[in-house]
Structure formats: C-alpha cells, structure tokens
Amino acid sequence: MRDEDGAPVRAVVALGANLGDREATLRAAIGDLAGVAGVSILAASVPIASVAVTLDGLDESKPEYLNGVALLETTLGAEALLDELNRIEDAHGRVREERWGDRTLDLDLIVHGDTVSDTERLILPHPRAAERTFVLEPWLEVDPEATLAGARVADLLAALRSSEARR
Ligand SMILES: Nc1ncnc2c1ncn2[C@@H]1O[C@H](COP(=O)(O)OP(=O)(O)OP(=O)(O)O)[C@@H](O)[C@H]1O
Numbered sequence: 001m002r003d004e005d006g007a008p009v010r011a012v013v014a015l016g017a018n019l020g021d022r023e024a025t026l027r028a029a030i031g032d033l034a035g036v037a038g039v040s041i042l043a044a045s046v047p048i049a050s051v052a053v054t055l056d057g058l059d060e061s062k063p064e065y066l067n068g069v070a071l072l073e074t075t076l077g078a079e080a081l082l083d084e085l086n087r088i089e090d091a092h093g094r095v096r097e098e099r100w101g102d103r104t105l106d107l108d109l110i111v112h113g114d115t116v117s118d119t120e121r122l123i124l125p126h127p128r129a130a131e132r133t134f135v136l137e138p139w140l141e142v143d144p145e146a147t148l149a150g151a152r153v154a155d156l157l158a159a160l161r162s163s164e165a166r167r
Pocket residue numbers: 096098099100101106107108109110120121122123124125126127128
C-alpha cells in the first residue's frame with residue numbers, strides 16, 4: 001500500500017557512506033532529495049567522520065564513515081518517502097549485501113512527523129537512532145530542539161556520550 005500525499009510534515013533522514021567519494025555522494029544525495037516532488041530541504045548538517053559500527057561493535061579496520069542528517073518538510077507519506085530514499089541509494093550504486101556492511105550510500109528515515117510504524121519494511125521512529133552518536137550529533141546541529149519518542153535529542157546525546165566515556 002502506498003501512503004497518500006498529505007499535509008506537510010517534518011522528517012529527518014540520516015545519510016551515511018563509507019565507500020567511494022563519500023563527501024561528493026552525500027552532497028549529491030541531498031541534491032537528489034531536494035529534487036523529489038513533495039520534498040523541501042530545511043537544513044543539512046555538515047558531514048562528520050565516524051568509525052564503522054558493525055554487528056561486533058566499532059571496527060577501525062573498516063573504511064571510515066561520513067555521516068550527516070537532512071531535515072525535510074514533505075507532503076509524502078512515510079512509505080512513499082522510503083521508496084524515494086531506496087531509489088536514491090540505488091542510483092548511487094548501493095549494493096544490498098550484508099546487514100551493516102560497507103556501502104556507497106545509506107539513507108535511513110529517522111522520524112516522519114508523528115508517524116509510528118512497525119512493519120518489516122518500515123520501523124518508525126528508527127529503532128537504533130537513539131544509540132547512534134553519528135545520527136544524534138548532526139541532527140542536533142540542524143534542530144537543537146529535536147525530540148525522539150518524547151525524549152530531547154540533546155539529552156539522548158549527552159547520555160550516550162557519558163556511557164561511552166565510562167566504557
Ligand atoms: N526507518 C527506516 N529507514 C530505512 N529503512 C528501514 C527503516 N525501517 C525499516 N527499514 C528497512 O530496513 C531494511 C534494511 O535497510 P538497510 O540495509 O539500509 O539496513 P542497515 O542500514 O544495514 O541497518 P540499519 O537499519 O541499522 O541502519 C530495508 O529493507 C528497509 O525497508
């Protein structure tokens with residue numbers, strides 16, 4: 001089922017790349033998003049470098065990621081927006097192999113207005129966003145008042161940093 005187009009909502013897309021010309025790919029992906037009918041970019045973060053997170057934890061032997069966040073306003077429903085994100089990933093040579101494997105471009109939908117979804121194709125809010133410094137830090141840059149499932153992103157990031165410092 002495709003979502004109907006509706007009233008504009010704010011959505012947050014996390015971008016990541018650890019293969020190829022990462023900076024150029026992230027910039028191009030934001031341009032591609034801006035070109036989607038029903039999407040306006042309100043803000044895009046600066047890209048930040050981050051060590052690859054794998055299923056076994058941080059892995060410094062893997063190519064380093066560049067991560068960023070785009071804040072959007074969109075009239076697309078969440079599933080229709082996800083279709084566009086998948087299309088842009090494919091256009092940038094994304095090969096879907098292992099979970100959490102290296103990739104030229106990853107676009108995750110973090111939140112879409114107040115949409116809650118729990119299907120195989122789309123979980124909203126994104127279930128791992130609160131554990132990811134590489135999502136929260138650029139998100140806070142573009143939206144200092146942001147909240148995720150009722151918690152302030154600023155507080156989530158502070159908690160994550162203090163738990164990382166204790167490890
Ligand atoms: N909020 C979401 N944003 C993007 N993809 C999602 C979301 N919820 C579920 N998915 C689904 O997750 C599947 C796997 O996506 P992908 O290969 O990008 O995962 P991943 O990037 O390796 O891991 P992660 O989801 O932890 O970032 C996709 O088929 C997609 O339909």
